[in-house]
Amino acid sequence: MSKKEQDLQEVVEQAIAQQKVPHVKIKGIDPHSIDIARLTKPSKETRQERWGKGLTALAILLIGILIVSIIGFVGSHGLATFFTDKVNIFHFLFSTDWNPSAGPNHVGAAAMIVTSFAVTLLAALIATPFAIAVALFMTEYESGKKANLLQSVMELLVGIPSVVYGFLGLTVVVPAVRTVFGGTGFGILTATLILFVMVLPTITSLTVDAFKAVPKELRKSSAALGATQWQTIYHVVLRAARARIMTAIIFGMARAFGEALAVQMAIGNAVLMPYNLVSPAATLTSQLTSQMGNTVMGTLPNNALWSLALLLLIMSLVFNFLVHLIGKKS
Amino acid sequence: MTNIMEAQNVKLSYGKFEALHGISLNFPEKQLTALIGPSGCGKSTFLRCLNRMNDDIDNINITGKILLEGKDIYRAKLDLVALRKKVGMVFQQPTPFPFPVYDNVAYGLRVAGVKDKQLIDQRVEESLKQAAIWDETKDNLQRNAQEFSGGQQQRICIARALAVRPEVVLLDEPTSALDPISSAEIEETLMGLKKKYTFIMVTHNLQQASRVSDQVAFLMDGELIESGPTEQMFLAPKKEITSNYLNGRFG
Numbered sequence: 001m002s003k004k005e006q007d008l009q010e011v012v013e014q015a016i017a018q019q020k021v022p023h024v025k026i027k028g029i030d031p032h033s034i035d036i037a038r039l040t041k042p043s044k045e046t047r048q049e050r051w052g053k054g055l056t057a058l059a060i061l062l063i064g065i066l067i068v069s070i071i072g073f074v075g076s077h078g079l080a081t082f083f084t085d086k087v088n089i090f091h092f093l094f095s096t097d098w099n100p101s102a103g104p105n106h107v108g109a110a111a112m113i114v115t116s117f118a119v120t121l122l123a124a125l126i127a128t129p130f131a132i133a134v135a136l137f138m139t140e141y142e143s144g145k146k147a148n149l150l151q152s153v154m155e156l157l158v159g160i161p162s163v164v165y166g167f168l169g170l171t172v173v174v175p176a177v178r179t180v181f182g183g184t185g186f187g188i189l190t191a192t193l194i195l196f197v198m199v200l201p202t203i204t205s206l207t208v209d210a211f212k213a214v215p216k217e218l219r220k221s222s223a224a225l226g227a228t229q230w231q232t233i234y235h236v237v238l239r240a241a242r243a244r245i246m247t248a249i250i251f252g253m254a255r256a257f258g259e260a261l262a263v264q265m266a267i268g269n270a271v272l273m274p275y276n277l278v279s280p281a282a283t284l285t286s287q288l289t290s291q292m293g294n295t296v297m298g299t300l301p302n303n304a305l306w307s308l309a310l311l312l313l314i315m316s317l318v319f320n321f322l323v324h325l326i327g328k329k330s
Numbered sequence: 331m332t333n334i335m336e337a338q339n340v341k342l343s344y345g346k347f348e349a350l351h352g353i354s355l356n357f358p359e360k361q362l363t364a365l366i367g368p369s370g371c372g373k374s375t376f377l378r379c380l381n382r383m384n385d386d387i388d389n390i391n392i393t394g395k396i397l398l399e400g401k402d403i404y405r406a407k408l409d410l411v412a413l414r415k416k417v418g419m420v421f422q423q424p425t426p427f428p429f430p431v432y433d434n435v436a437y438g439l440r441v442a443g444v445k446d447k448q449l450i451d452q453r454v455e456e457s458l459k460q461a462a463i464w465d466e467t468k469d470n471l472q473r474n475a476q477e478f479s480g481g482q483q484q485r486i487c488i489a490r491a492l493a494v495r496p497e498v499v500l501l502d503e504p505t506s507a508l509d510p511i512s513s514a515e516i517e518e519t520l521m522g523l524k525k526k527y528t529f530i531m532v533t534h535n536l537q538q539a540s541r542v543s544d545q546v547a548f549l550m551d552g553e554l555i556e557s558g559p560t561e562q563m564f565l566a567p568k569k570e571i572t573s574n575y576l577n578g579r580f581g
Binding site for chain 1: 383494
């Protein structure tokens with residue numbers, strides 16, 4: 001017997017000797033009937049517990065490695081533009097001269113950065129009021145069948161593949177914009193209109209969650225103070241849901257910023273600083289999708305594309321960071 | 331003593347289920363009436379009839395009359411907003427809005443269209459003083475009301491209800507979500523306010539009813555069993571079932 005088992009045996013013997021309630025007999029429990037070996041070994045449940053923890057840890061480890069290697073790969077190639085090919089980082093961020101095959105002095109991504117932000121902000125700006133209106137309708141004015149129907153429609157919008165949106169945009173929105181505003185029909189406006197439909201369900205469903213998270217008691221209290229339903233919505237519900245609505249908008253913006261295919265089909269793909277909303281332009285993502293087949297791995301044009309990818313990655317981190325910041329603040 | 335509110339044969343049903351079977355009860359002005367009774371007896375439902383908070387429930391049907399200063403609050407063309415300014419309400423859970431104390435208390439005035447900053451300032455201070463929460467809030471009126479303790483939040487809610495100068499304040503178990511010390515503070519606040527306002531309070535706490543109320547109404551199964559001055563109800567109830575309930579034999 002090990003020291004530990006001896007200790008245990010002693011404790012059991014002592015407990016029986018000192019039994020203070022004599023009329024209760026601890027039947028069947030004497031030092032010899034206790035299976036010390038069984039008590040000191042992990043039970044089946046304990047082993048299961050260890051297995052479970054082990055499996056989850058393993059899964060997390062694998063995903064962790066995956067994430068680190070993605071960031072590492074994009075980072076190393078993206079940074080190679082600056083360290084191997086000696087492109088000035090300020091030139092990359094602020095110059096509009098984009099022709100990487102002509103050498104390191106022609107790797108300016110400013111036009112694409114500006115266009116990416118323009119379509120993202122405009123799409124969010126147009127989509128947010130509609131999203132809030134739809135969400136209000138679904139939570140405050142109608143609940144039940146009409147709200148459920150609207151919910152399904154929104155889910156359907158999420159499910160439509162982006163290439164279909166792009167195709168629709170190319171066939172319907174591009175000619176419409178051309179007819180109404182002139183130009184080629186390709187450009188920021190067209191991309192914005194397509195992105196508006198694509199981010200609408202994202203912002204709406206998160207805004208619905210935001211409104212649902214506002215306690216019913218607050219609405220009742222407001223009504224009990226003589227507020228009309230609209231006053232309650234405007235002064236209490238919107239105010240209480242403000243942080244979550246901001247989060248919804250940022251998620252929508254992240255989606256718009258990262259959308260590639262539909263934008264590429266509608267924006268015109270000319271790496272030029274947009275001088276109005278209907279001039280052909282290119283976003284970071286559209287340039288990546290349209291050019292990635294045309295460059296050779298390891299060359300400057302290829303590295304330059306990786307730099308665009310790195311920029312996208314950093315922006316998505318920034319969006320996530322903003323969401324966390326807002327979550328912490330509220 | 332005048333009655334500020336009178337309920338006359340109030341019946342309420344959800345679909346086919348009748349929850350209140352004809353309740354007639356008078357509420358004297360500047361007194362605190364406690365509604366007591368076992369869970370599910372309809373006392374909270376009845377209370378919510380008094381400022382028409384039941385209106386938006388599906389399939390609800392309310393008959394009978396509830397008079398406020400002699401006029402039926404269920405008459406056609408009644409202005410709900412005006413009614414709720416006269417009959418305020420404080421809920422079981424403290425429900426401060428997620429913004430500064432000042433804006434919370436000013437809320438009722440602002441939704442009523444009051445723009446006069448001076449009047450609002452004055453009312454906010456007065457109401458917070460009346461609800462005995464001024465000392466704890468005067469230096470941080472801009473602090474989010476939800477950051478205060480439960481008892482303080484409830485007193486902020488009372489101040490918020492008082493800011494529009496209601497005739498009647500309905501209290502739906504205002505202390506049941508609070509600890510004993512906060513409850514005692516709220517009770518003290520109510521005792522001080524009784525001279526100025528009419529209160530109608532639902533409570534599960536019989537000792538509380540005996541301490542703060544002037545009149546007690548005992549409800550059971552949607553029926554008003556007995557009502558009367560507090561002392562008489564507790565010392566010499568007319569019906570045996572009232573006596574049994576008040577002595578804790580059931581409930």
